[in-house]
Amino acid sequence: MTTGFQRCGEFALALLLLLLCAAFRRTLEADPVTHMLVQLPALAWAGWLFAGVASVRRPRLEAAPTNAGGGAGLLIVFFGIVFWMLPRSIDGALTSPEIEAAKFLTVPFLVGAPLRLSWYRAHPILRGFLLSNALSMLGVLAWLYMAAPIRVCNSYLVEDQQRLGLAFLLVALSLAAIWGGRLFFKPDGGSAGDLLPDLKANGSTSYDT
Amino acid sequence: MRPFLAILAIALMGVTLIWQVTDGARAVTAEGARRLHAVERTPTMPSPYLTDMSGKTVRLQPDVGGVALVEFIYTACPTICRYAGDSFARLKGRLAAAGLAKGVRMFSVSFDPLRDDPMALSDYAETHGADGDIWKVGAPAVTDLRGLLSGYGVTVIADRFDGYEHNAAIHLIDERNRLVGIFDIDDIDGVVEAIRR
Structure with a gap:
């Protein structure tokens, strides 16, 4: 069980993440690598933490029957990620204050938070499937950004796009090494799908059956 | 549920x-x-006055009953604008050969009006064979630049070599100053075909 003190800490960290993402908006967004691989994950992480805190205050959140098996929540996450993977959305965030504001709301609350509320309810095979798909998707994007003759964002240089592709490739390889490594070196350290870092709350490790 | x-x-x-x-x-x-x-929406484009390569003021719009081809450049550009200039030169030749040059105006518009004075513009025009009649090279007033670029949807960003990168393209403007087509810089066939129609 996590303590109230830890909860406070997580809530403060989530707020801090949101604040830092907003305060260093220009700097982070000047480069697509920090925009995609620092700011967006940090916003999602903030949402993840918020959901953890919220589900302590309202335990029914985590056990909502509507989200049995985590399917509904993970589908929200899926569409949230698809939307923010469209180069159009990224360009839009840079040129339109409305889309930028939408990013600060939707990435925490339609990606990070539902992921936190659904991930551990999902069947390990579903989790494994999603993780492997995330890896292959990163790989395809990496290849696309490095090799495609088109410029996907009007707001970023072609050179930056290629660097982003390389960064995606490195992230994909690192995640593959970490996730794959855990299977080999910690075979009893959890079920196959239970491979996210130890951010579990309430000791709730069992998935819905 | x-x-x-x-x-x-x-x-x-x-x-x-x-x-x-x-x-x-x-x-x-x-x-x-x-x-x-x-x-699909054929939005109306801004038509500011430009200072052309001979220092004269021209309006960025087609002649009555004609069409205009517009591309955005900056004359200090080492890469894509050179290429864009070559492409416009070939396009001019193709239009003349197809008997379509009458009623077509071509504009190479600089988005760097501070550096692109008439001297720089005329150098650029000379390099690429812009005649100043069918094909004009011009720069808008600094105050008109932002509205012009946002009207066309052209995003100009600084590169790391004191230059710029932008979504370079050839814009086809109809007689009512509406944007009716955007083509890749090297899609000369596409432009000629669209004008023929």
């Missing part, structure tokens, strides 16, 4: 959202959307 219904509702909403924001899965990039909207 049952999980199945929730999943169904979310799937419907999600697909609708993605369908909406990609113009029916036809444009995933801002540039793709810009080109699609040009064809």
